[in-house]
Amino acid sequence: MSMPNSRERVVAILVLLVSLLTQAGTPTASAGQPADALWFDGPAAAVLTVEGGRFTDGLGREVVLRGYNVSGETKLAENDGLPFASAADARTSAAALRSLGGGNTVRFLLSWASAEPVRGQVDRAYLAAATEQIRAFLDAGVRVFPDFHQDLYSRYLFHEGSWYTGDGAPGWAVEAGGYPRESCGVCLFWGQNIQQNTAVTRATYDFWHNAHGVQDAFLATAQTTMAYLAEHLTPAQFAGVAGFDPYNEPYAGTYDSGQNNRSWERDVLWPFYEKFRARMDAAGWRAKPAFVEPGLFWNANLSFQRQEGGFLDAGTLGPRYVFNTHFYDQKAISGIFMWGKAGDGQYTGDFGTVRDRAAATGTAAVVSEFGHPLSGSTSDKAPTVDKAMYQALDSRVPGARWWSDPTGSGPVLSSTQWQWDIYSGRHHELMNGNPDKVRTEGDAWNDEDFSGVRLDDSGRAVLRQDARLLDRLYPSATAGRTVAFTYEDRSRDGSTTLTWNPVPAGLPHVARLVGSGQYGLLLWRSDGGSAPTELHLPASFATAATTVVSDLGTVHGPPPYTRDTPIAVTPEPGGTGSRRLLLTAPGADAPHFALVTNGATAPDPQLLDAARTELTAWAAAHR
Structure with missing residues (x-):
């Protein structure tokens, strides 16, 4: 060699x-x-x-x-x-x-x-x-x-x-x-x-x-x-x-x-x-x-x-x-x-x-x-x-x-x-x-x-x-292993909005939170490292209008990244104005989930908590 x-x-x-x-x-x-x-x-x-x-x-x-x-x-x-x-x-x-x-x-x-x-x-x-x-x-x-x-x-x-x-x-x-x-x-x-x-x-x-x-x-x-x-x-x-x-x-x-x-x-x-x-x-x-x-x-x-x-x-x-x-x-x-x-x-x-x-x-x-x-x-x-x-x-x-x-x-x-x-x-x-x-x-x-x-x-x-x-939501870098991912883009065929993955009726609070908006859902197992999981945020996900419901917490309008912020938004490298969502998850081989949507306008804390409860139970059944 x-x-x-x-x-x-x-x-x-x-x-x-x-x-x-x-x-x-x-x-x-x-x-x-x-x-x-x-x-x-x-x-x-x-x-x-x-x-x-x-x-x-x-x-x-x-x-x-x-x-x-x-x-x-x-x-x-x-x-x-x-x-x-x-x-x-x-x-x-x-x-x-x-x-x-x-x-x-x-x-x-x-x-x-x-x-x-x-x-x-x-x-x-x-x-x-x-x-x-x-x-x-x-x-x-x-x-x-x-x-x-x-x-x-x-x-x-x-x-x-x-x-x-x-x-x-x-x-x-x-x-x-x-x-x-x-x-x-x-x-x-x-x-x-x-x-x-x-x-x-x-x-x-x-x-x-x-x-x-x-x-x-x-x-x-x-x-x-x-x-x-x-x-x-x-x-x-x-x-x-x-x-x-x-x-x-x-x-x-x-x-x-x-x-x-x-x-x-x-x-x-x-x-x-x-x-x-x-x-x-x-x-x-x-x-x-x-x-x-x-x-x-x-x-x-x-x-x-x-x-x-x-x-x-x-x-x-x-x-x-x-x-x-x-x-x-x-x-x-x-x-x-x-x-x-x-x-x-x-x-x-x-x-x-x-x-x-x-x-x-x-x-x-x-x-x-x-x-x-x-x-x-x-x-x-x-x-x-x-x-x-x-x-x-x-x-x-x-x-x-x-x-x-x-x-x-x-x-x-x-x-x-x-x-x-x-x-x-x-x-x-x-x-x-x-x-x-x-x-x-x-x-x-x-x-x-x-x-x-x-x-x-x-x-x-x-x-x-x-x-x-x-311009899609996708997991560009996952700190661990991706278990599952889906993205409902709500793209259009002419004047018709295409919805092929609606939130099921069995998750009513999640469905209410998403509404008619776009959403993505990532399931992953963390690797115990300190580098965050990153998802590309489309331009349609304005930071102030982005809601995240995760086992890591719930947030509407994620804050800028710091070492102690588990859910945050920051620019992507290159200075082009594109952004990414950062999810910092503790534990090696630990299961996590994150729902990301732009469908909610100023959701109340009770709705966020209820959606998190539904997703927690759902995720636990699909590890």
Whole structure:
């Protein structure tokens, strides 16, 4: 085993120092932080590892990653393969993602074509610009995991008159293969190119078999990129880099004789991930996990598309890998296989499968892409589809059964929604370089339109989806183990408020307290540490209007944090104006509960006490 490099040693020392402060319970600012910074906001809190099948930070707390993909702009040529036209735009996006979208994590897309435009020559100007844009998110208190993105292998497979386009590999990699002129035939959706476009399938097959040395070149560029980031970010910033996604939506292209997706994952895909893992180690990323994706169609919800897989033969992945998958409701997107809207519990089975596969491989899970089109013939389904996906990320139990079976929830899944593109509807992309095909609408890529954000005419970031859906209450850091969590966001489908998890009639005082407001409920077992449990507070939960009913106490309008305040509100790191609820619970392996709602206006103490009595009895029955 090689020795840690200097960058890793510095990060380790910082983590150790903060850990010592934590154990002493001293509310002292960490080195390099403002004097008023809270002691648990140091680099140790940003460090992400995998332990016991869940994400943990350097303070031992269970972590949930929630955020977005930044950004589909990387797929386009107009900004040279960067998510943003400038670092200033990156900062605008990061601040809005934190304050409007409630995110604490981004999957940050990178372009191999832009990083290595000439074979063997990495463009360090591109790496410098990408690093500066990544830094904007890290400084806003947002974790980052980069992704060398690809779709349909490469834009250079497609000619000027093509109906579709791709992204990923550089032009020289395509030229080396001498592929036939691309054609998908009668393809109504761009994704059909994955299996039907001969140029795409052959180029993809060649990559996995390292024809012309293209895979070796990709791995070398990835290592150079990771080493550059480790060298040019400060230790505190680098602590916020969660890991790396080696390859987006892997697919064989074509199988060898007798091969299927399961054997391809085992014999081709997993050896590639092991090579990538070795490159991470060599680049100074030894302590960070690889966010590895199984074969693209292993968890598809169309039976004719689904393929056996999900790393069935990989054994225990352990802390060096994260089970990383995507989920789109292809039935809903097609407009053919699903009539009507999504409903309560629509995706608990699909996301339960993700939980089960991650548990079987002994690691944490992240759903790094999900969402639904916001324009087009099926866009009317988006409010319910996206709500149902978030519901399934929070718990594997439908709302109708949650109160009677909360401990069946499973872990709260980490996720990054597709996507967060501040340029939505304002692009100027020459599709495949064709000046007669200037794309401005939506994502400007294969007629997609997924972004939850845009810039208005004044240049201000505004949401394109219901804020109650996107800016959510969730347990971002739990001091112990989450037992169950649910959140009723009361998001809307047009003028209809969607309530899929009403408080049951058997808890009348809780129901009265919540009223028609939003609410979340967390059950957890404390770890005996001094660091608090943290829940992100949406902007809709104004501090003065937030009510907490917990075994730790009851409070309306939680006060600022002090060492002796068990229930408090404080800003989230990064200075973006977002806030978090802090719950400091005593005792190791002790059960706790906390109901958080914005439904009450000046509730009287008797109502708070009665609600606490009801919840105490309910929680005791569901430990």
